[in-house]
Amino acid sequence: MNPFARASGPSMTRRLIFSITAMMALLWLLAVGLGLVVMEEEYAEMFDGTLQDTAERLVPLVVDDLEHRGMLAEPDDNRPGTAPQQLQTGNSSGDREYLIYQVRDASGRVLIRSHDAPEQAFETPLKAGFWKNTTYQFYTATDESAKVFIQVADAFENREEALREGAIALFLPLALLIPVSGIAIWLVVRRAVQPVGELRRQIETKDGGNMEPVDASILPRELQPIATSVNLLMTRLRTALDAEREFTSNSAHELRTPIAGALAQTQMLISELRDPANRHRAGQIEASLTRLSHLAEKLLQLSRAEAGIGIAEKSVDLSLVLDMVLTDFWRGMNEPQRLILNRTEGAKLTGPFSEDAFAIVLRNLIENALVHGRPGEPVEVFLENGGPVRIVNGADLMSEGELATIRKRFSRGKTEATGSGLGLSIVERLLGQMGGKLVLASPADGRKDRFEARVELPKTV
Template identity: 25%
Template sequence: MSRRADRDHPVLEQAATGSEQGRGPEAVRVSGSLSRQLLWWIVLPQLILWLVGAFVTYSVASNYANQMVDRSLFQTSRALARQVKPIGNGMLIDFPRAARDIIETDPDDTVYYMVSSPPGQFILGNRTLPPPPPVVLENDKPFFYDAAVADTRVRVAALLLPFGEEGRERLLVQVAKSRASREALARRILIDTALPLSGLIVLMTLIVWLGIRAGLSPLSRLRRLVEDRQPNDLHPIRMSEAPAEVHALVVALNSLLAAVRRNVETQKRFISDAAHQLRTPLAGVKSQAELALEAAQDPQLRARLERVRASAIRSAHLVNQLLTLARAEPESAMRQGQVPVHLGPLARELTAEMVPRALQMGVDLGCDEAGADEREGEAEAELVVIGNPLLLREALVNVIDNAMRYAGRGSVVTVRTRRQGDVAVIEVDDNGPGIPEADHDRVFERFVRGSNDGTGCGLGLPIVREIVQQHGGQVTLSNIDPHGLRVRVTLPLR
């Protein structure tokens, strides 16, 4: 096996990595949040309608304010006209000081008035009032126009009254009031209308935002379900309560996952069937080569038979590794039982089983029990994980076997177990040549080999990592000074 990822080549190379090399990640164009787009398309028309509504409201308010001011000016002009009474060929002006104070003293605005007899004979009032524009005025019918008095914009009501013999003479009464009160009234109407409308828009925006969040919550749940999945989890996504649109998306995703799982299972089944079919003929080739070696006398023939035997051993090892890898795949692992596994006794048992082989290879293999004391049984009872004992045993056998294979004759391999917080730690150390630190990640890829020593096939560490990850753990490599390698496996405790 290959704890050094079966270092069978001085330069790391992948024998079968497929077409994944040189394939970079595709750029994903993100068009923005769907909820923000929905909110924007809902709020933007509301803002536009609010502006249009504010403009229309101000126009209507100005129109009503003009009507109120015009009605007030008309009434004032009629009252003022009644103070000028024609007598024969003259006029009697009955305009006491008190009446003048009432007209001129407006608490909210400035009032201007003027009475004249065309063509321009001033009778009383303010001489600064401009005459009406050159239009035909009708008797007893007011005419309203805008003008300016001492840089003050005013609204003027002009009333033409007949007097004299047979009404041949004309009396022009003009009453003006600045536009300040009218504009103030229009602004007040606008504010009183716009503020509640703005509050309603804010409240409606909040309700719309909450509605969008509630409506898109199935998408958020679907996103979390996909994000929380392991890359090798191809089981259907379950969302019982979802709108029709999201349900259709879930159905499409489940169809895709089912197709991918069928393809993966087909490939795994092919590997497993091929491996099973190859085991018997490879065992026969190995046996025949050994029998031929016993009967052969020619040195050259023996050398060739020895190479045949080594190739058969290596091929059988590869087949066994493929079978182990197939059993370690997620779907296969989930179909197998999960039981409590005591790592301390398991490590000692495997170490003891592999001691005879270590002696044949000239390797000093042992289990570190330097930290053991009278509480050893209690400490071992704490190193309990939930998992598949056969797979965990296979992972630990791979690590120890690789250490013996590639550390070399005369090396020392040590297995130790301990607890670190909430995880159990298994470490296998050797004083062999080690692996360059830059290659520690690559050696976990399938069929990657970092040495030409041994009979590995580049599947050892991938198998170990697959098994450890299925049990929620991690496996890492680190160099040991002055030389050597440490394989560290961490598994969550029960």
């Protein structure tokens, strides 16, 4: 597991915040909508009541005024000059009237009208009660003895305006309340799910090099069973890994001594034999023992890699490790000029990494380049300031499938050279613990052929 890798997928926190905020906003909008329905009904009752009260209050006042003016005529009064006259009230303020009215006699003639009332008589029938058309709501009040009808009208536009202003007054606060509530929900949810994030971070750090139990004491009651189950699983896994590592390490250690002794005896036997056939057979035994010794060495390195030795607490200069490893190779090579270091002047590679783990990585990659590269062609090691470390050797072009194959444990490419097929597995395991990665390229960067192994480590500040 790479501790530097970030989890992918939808966020539970984000989904929870969005869902709660959306549900709350939907409920608020629904409540406002229902409130507007109720408000419309209440407005209708209120306006109708005002309309009726106004008409009924005007009846005695209008009748008294008409009698005082002598404008009320008997039904059989047909004398010339006594026909009723149409009067108009004034509106000194100049504002539009919300309620308009007309005073009509039994014949439908308009006797008095308000300032904004039309000169023509309303289309309303001369009958007491409510009546409406597409524009107005009317109420007709009458005095039966005087045969006078007071018709008061209220435009539906007034009611729609009042309802619209009420809706704006309800919706405007939501425009501020919803984002503020969303921020409050975000803060509350983030605080509530913080233990889940802490548990996730603790589990993310668990791998072959970190098998410490999860601290369940800081978790809420709902998450403690999960932490307990994880700890039980980690205990069983740690036991199994420890047994595997111990077996691998012990096997490698136990094999090294008898193999070394058998190899030494075989070499002495070869020096004493004179018969070519016997010397050939003894040479085959020597080669087999050498391969077995190499395999035991790789198993020991694999055991150390599985133990998680890649991370160190303090920062070190890995360029010094590179110099030491190259010096060891040069001393043991028959043709040291074949291994070339191309290092930028003053280049360093620093970070909180294990020097031992980095040395194992370099030894495996350089050894692979020397053993599996074209005989006689140079092996070049490149280091620029801050990395990466590139190791390039002569080789035929390889396909993506072949590059993927050689990464597998105990897998080898098309080569006649001896090997165990464990080198790249050990390298990738250690680099994974160091937060880096191994990149294989064919052809090499900037070349038409050759093979390149590139070690990329995370940048440090």
